[in-house]
Amino acid sequence: MLAYLIKRVLLMIPTFLGITILCFALTQFVPGGPVEQRLMEMRGIMGAEGGAAAVSGSGPSNVTEQARKELIEYYGFDKPLLQRYKKWLLDDDLGLSMRSYKFTDKTAWQLISSRIPVSLWFGITGFVLSYIVCIPLGIAKALRHGTKFDAISSALVFIGYAIPSFALGMVLKMLLCGTVDSLWDIFPIGGISSENYALLSTFGKFTDRLWHMALPVTCYVAGNFAMLTLLMKNSLLDQMSADYIRTVLSKGATRSHAVWHHALRNSLIPIATGFGGIMTVMFAGSVIIERVFEIPGMGLLSLESIETRDYPVFMGILSLTSIFGLFGQLISDLCYVLIDPRIRFTK
Numbered sequence: 001m002l003a004y005l006i007k008r009v010l011l012m013i014p015t016f017l018g019i020t021i022l023c024f025a026l027t028q029f030v031p032g033g034p035v036e037q038r039l040m041e042m043r044g045i046m047g048a049e050g051g052a053a054a055v056s057g058s059g060p061s062n063v064t065e066q067a068r069k070e071l072i073e074y075y076g077f078d079k080p081l082l083q084r085y086k087k088w089l090l091d092d093d094l095g096l097s098m099r100s101y102k103f104t105d106k107t108a109w110q111l112i113s114s115r116i117p118v119s120l121w122f123g124i125t126g127f128v129l130s131y132i133v134c135i136p137l138g139i140a141k142a143l144r145h146g147t148k149f150d151a152i153s154s155a156l157v158f159i160g161y162a163i164p165s166f167a168l169g170m171v172l173k174m175l176l177c178g179t180v181d182s183l184w185d186i187f188p189i190g191g192i193s194s195e196n197y198a199l200l201s202t203f204g205k206f207t208d209r210l211w212h213m214a215l216p217v218t219c220y221v222a223g224n225f226a227m228l229t230l231l232m233k234n235s236l237l238d239q240m241s242a243d244y245i246r247t248v249l250s251k252g253a254t255r256s257h258a259v260w261h262h263a264l265r266n267s268l269i270p271i272a273t274g275f276g277g278i279m280t281v282m283f284a285g286s287v288i289i290e291r292v293f294e295i296p297g298m299g300l301l302s303l304e305s306i307e308t309r310d311y312p313v314f315m316g317i318l319s320l321t322s323i324f325g326l327f328g329q330l331i332s333d334l335c336y337v338l339i340d341p342r343i344r345f346t347k
Contacts, residue, residue: 005330008330008333009330012323012326012327015322015326016319016322016323016326019318019322020089020315020318020319020322021085023315023318024081024084024085024088024311024315025081025085027309027311027314027315028077028081028084028311030309032309033075033077033309033311034075034308034309034310034311035068035071035072035075035077037308037309038067038071039067039068039071088312088315094107094108094109094312094313094315094316094319095107095108095311095312095315095316097110097111097310097312097313107312108310108312108315108316109316111301111313112298112301112313112316112317112320115296115297115298115300115301116298118192118295118296118297118298119297119298119299121192121209121213122213122216122217122220122286122295122297123220125213125217125220126217126220126221127220129217129220130220130221130224130225130228131228131271133221133225134224134225134228134229134232135228135232135268135271137153137229137232138228138229138230138231138232138233138235138236139232139233139236139264140153141153141154141229141233142232142233142234142236142237142240143236143259145233145237153229157225157226157229157230158226160222160225161225161227163222165219165220165222165286165288165289166219166288166289166291166292168218168222169215169216169219169288169289169292169293170292172187172215172218172219173189173190173215173292173293176215177189177190177215187211187212187214187215188211188212189294190293190294190295191212191293191294191295191296192209192212192213192295192296193205193208193209193212194208194212215293216289216290216293216295219286219289219292220286220289228271231270231271232267232271235267235268235269235270235271236259236263236264236267238267239262239263239264239266239267240258240259240263242263244262245258245262245263248262265339266339268339269336269339272335272336272339273332286299287299287300287302287303290303291303298317301313301317302314302317305317
């Protein structure tokens with residue numbers, strides 16, 4: 001077991017390097033990068049200040065060429081690709097944000113670290129609630145398979161599965177958040193806290209945060225609700241029809257004893273594959289849900305970094321997500337062993 005873990009950890013190194021090298025190379029050749037964007041902004045400023053000569057291009061063309069060279073050197077695009085990758089890889093702060101002129105020289109890590117607590121709040125809460133709700137519901141559906149409860153709950157599950165989480169978020173926001181067409185003004189329209197959050201008591205801050213989290217977390221849970229519920233139900237049904245369960249029943253054990261002491265533990269093995277997913281959920285978040293509810297989390301930051309071609313921030317988020325995703329897979333393997341001691345990993 002120890003040798004297997006060491007081997008898996010060592011394999012993470014080339015896997016991480018392969019992911020980051022490929023993505024880093026792609027970002028360097030994607031059109032519309034920071035140099036082009038800064039030049040467009042400069043042309044707009046000079047066009048507004050220079051009048052017709054600037055708009056026609058006769059005035060600032062030489063300045064633009066000089067500015068291009070300076071920007072290429074500033075952003076490091078004048079150096080070879082591998083040298084740029086090495087510099088980024090060894091940078092403790094993941095590099096300076098390419099929008100640093102808007103953020104007063106903030107590094108990529110400073111921008112990312114400021115969003116991590118928000119993603120932790122929503123990611124962990126949504127993950128835990130998904131398993132707390134879906135596993136008992138899946139067990140109940142398996143034990144009552146074919147009954148009216150199973151049929152009604154299946155209809156609700158499939159309706160929830162058919163509605164995309166971002167569409168559900170927009171519907172809930174339209175109905176419950178005090179917009180122009182809303183029916184009730186119950187929840188805030190967006191954000192993670194009220195304007196007077198700093199003035200609230202400890203309990204007030206807690207309730208205010210829960211108030212803002214209600215609708216986004218509901219959308220988080222809805223995204224995994226159907227899959228986890230049906231996976232739990234089908235896994236338990238498969239175990240209940242296995243030969244060893246019939247053997248337990250033939251020895252005089254009750255159906256309840258066979259389910260709770262034998263079938264349930266084995267049926268959790270497929271569910272364990274998602275345990276490691278919490279590592280990436282905490283950091284990646286949900287891009288569209290964060291955009292709908294204006295949540296300043298990691299998902300929204302990654303979208304902004306892609307739109308603005310802020311490569312250091314994007315690569316920083318990608319590297320963190322890759323590292324925790326790889327460790328998450330290792331955690332899932334360990335969960336297999338904890339659930340079923342018969343599983344043994346070989347070298």
